[in-house]
Amino acid sequence: MTERLHIIGGGMAGSEAAWQAAQAGIPVTIHEMRPQVETFAHRTGNLAEMVCSNSFRSDDSEQNAVGLLHWEMRQAGGLIMQMADKHRLPAGGALAVDRDPFSEDVTAALRAHPLVEVEDGEISELPSDGHWIIATGPLTSGALAEAIRAETGAESLAFFDAIAPIVYAESIDMDIAWMQSRYDKGETEEEQKAYLNCPMTKDEYEAFIDALLAADKTEFHEGETAGYFDGCLPIEVMAERGRETLRHGPMKPVGLTNAHKPDEKAWAVVQLRRDNKLGTLYNIVGFQTKMKYGAQTEVFKMIPGLQDASFARLGGIHRNTFINSPTLLDDQMRLKSRPNIRFAGQITGVEGYVESAAMGLLAGRLAVAEMTGKTLPPVPAETAMGALVTHITGGAEAKTFQPMNVNFGLFPPVAGLKAGRRGRKDRYKAYTDRAKELWTGWLAV
Numbered sequence: 161m162t163e164r165l166h167i168i169g170g171g172m173a174g175s176e177a178a179w180q181a182a183q184a185g186i187p188v189t190i191h192e193m194r195p196q197v198e199t200f201a202h203r204t205g206n207l208a209e210m211v212c213s214n215s216f217r218s219d220d221s222e223q224n225a226v227g228l229l230h231w232e233m234r235q236a237g238g239l240i241m242q243m244a245d246k247h248r249l250p251a252g253g254a255l256a257v258d259r260d261p262f263s264e265d266v267t268a269a270l271r272a273h274p275l276v277e278v279e280d281g282e283i284s285e286l287p288s289d290g291h292w293i294i295a296t297g298p299l300t301s302g303a304l305a306e307a308i309r310a311e312t313g314a315e316s317l318a319f320f321d322a323i324a325p326i327v328y329a330e331s332i333d334m335d336i337a338w339m340q341s342r343y344d345k346g347e348t349e350e351e352q353k354a355y356l357n358c359p360m361t362k363d364e365y366e367a368f369i370d371a372l373l374a375a376d377k378t379e380f381h382e383g384e385t386a387g388y389f390d391g392c393l394p395i396e397v398m399a400e401r402g403r404e405t406l407r408h409g410p411m412k413p414v415g416l417t418n419a420h421k422p423d424e425k426a427w428a429v430v431q432l433r434r435d436n437k438l439g440t441l442y443n444i445v446g447f448q449t450k451m452k453y454g455a456q457t458e459v460f461k462m463i464p465g466l467q468d469a470s471f472a473r474l475g476g477i478h479r480n481t482f483i484n485s486p487t488l489l490d491d492q493m494r495l496k497s498r499p500n501i502r503f504a505g506q507i508t509g510v511e512g513y514v515e516s517a518a519m520g521l522l523a524g525r526l527a528v529a530e531m532t533g534k535t536l537p538p539v540p541a542e543t544a545m546g547a548l549v550t551h552i553t554g555g556a557e558a559k560t561f562q563p564m565n566v567n568f569g570l571f572p573p574v575a576g577l578k579a580g581r582r583g584r585k586d587r588y589k590a591y592t593d594r595a596k597e598l599w600t601g602w603l604a605v
């Protein structure tokens with residue numbers, strides 16, 4: 161008898177994983193707690209409900225990493241993309257979706273599939289045998305989160321993210337910034353130069369604080385703050401507590417010497433730390449924020465050295481259950497301590513509808529391969545799918561791991577192409593051409 165795949169959570173990831181497995185001939189049970197158990201964000205009992213915006217972001221598969229992910233999912237026969245295309249709304253280059261008919265059709269397609277059954281109800285324990293995918297998302301129920309925490313340890317499961325903005329390394333002005341760890345700490349030269357430092361004069365610092373205080377901020381959604389604690393304050397809240405707070409906190413200038421102007425003592429220093437093994441991305445240390453995106457780019461470009469910064473992602477703080485995937489998952493998305501369980505979707509530390517569905521697609525395919533005794537080669541890291549899964553299962557710095565959306569900073573560079581803003585169009589085209597070829601090849605294996 162063919163084994164059954166069990167999926168906990170029928171959101172973006174769980175729905176796509178179920179579809180991929182069922183289409184490959186594997187019987188699937190989706191365990192979905194709604195509508196019996198509700199979350200503060202969902203409104204319906206539908207599968208794949210879009211809880212907030214109705215956008216799948218850019219649909220440009222030549223110049224945009226999320227557009228490329230759309231393309232890759234379409235090539236793989238993804239249900240989420242099929243229904244998003246069917247219920248597309250006019251939105252320029254973006255893919256906006258008519259949310260209710262979209263999730264109703266995903267639900268109908270899965271319920272009508274002869275190999276899919278949907279079982280209503282919350283799962284509150286980790287399954288000990290059988291093939292499982294946990295895709296319970298940012299609002300994983302309390303009981304299951306507790307069971308996951310008992311398995312992974314408290315430090316490996318977060319209930320809120322605290323995302324500092326991430327900058328493309330190539331867009332940082334190294335005539336102003338320099339590499340140095342505070343007090344040159346570290347055994348190796350690499351450790352002694354682990355941070356990238358941006359100096360500020362007193363006037364620049366004061367102007368920066370004024371801009372932080374004046375910037376537009378977003379609010380938490382209703383119900384989102386339950387369980388939030390003050391451990392990870394947004395920088396603008398720190399600034400509100402006193403104009404000097406940041407200068408004695410994440411922007412303290414001590415233990416650092418400006419490599420370009422050794423005799424000038426900076427009034428404040430903004431530090432950036434490497435965010436991935438490739439060294440293409442840097443996060444601004446301690447700069448989690450709830451400023452609106454437009455305000456963030458304006459305010460952060462006031463930092464000397466970041467005046468031309470390109471941001472791979474902007475900061476935020478949200479209610480978000482996610483595991484420390486770089487330490488907990490293997491490259492097949494399996495929990496190392498219980499390989500019969502895979503994780504998929506936002507709980508793995510990707511962010512967004514599209515990225516979550518993509519990780520569902522991959523987890524579904526990997527589960528099918530395992531259940532049918534097939535060995536799939538690793539997904540090429542040069543594809544959008546591969547860049548994302550490589551990041552969460554090992555490429556990201558585990559100690560500072562925070563949710564990530566897909567972006568070209570996660571891709572291995574294409575050799576021989578011009579760096580910087582000018583070469584961007586050709587570079588992105590080269591990334592996406594390479595990805596399309598490799599993804600097509602991987603799907604054909």
Ligand SMILES: Cc1cc2nc3c(=O)[nH]c(=O)nc-3n(C[C@H](O)[C@H](O)[C@H](O)COP(=O)(O)OP(=O)(O)OC[C@H]3O[C@@H](n4cnc5c(N)ncnc54)[C@H](O)[C@@H]3O)c2cc1C
Nearest residue numbers: 169171172173193212213283296297301505506512513516
């Ligand atoms: C308030 C809020 C606003 C957001 N806004 C956006 C946005 O605008 N754009 C964007 O791209 N992303 C947004 N996100 C993130 C978005 O939720 C995810 O990107 C996406 O829905 C994640 O897909 P998923 O499948 O991992 O989780 P979900 O889509 O949330 O699916 C998880 C499913 O698991 C079920 N579940 C949970 N626990 C259990 C259990 N124990 N047993 C059985 N079922 C369970 C849930 O009911 C849910 O249906 C937002 C998230 C939140 C919380």
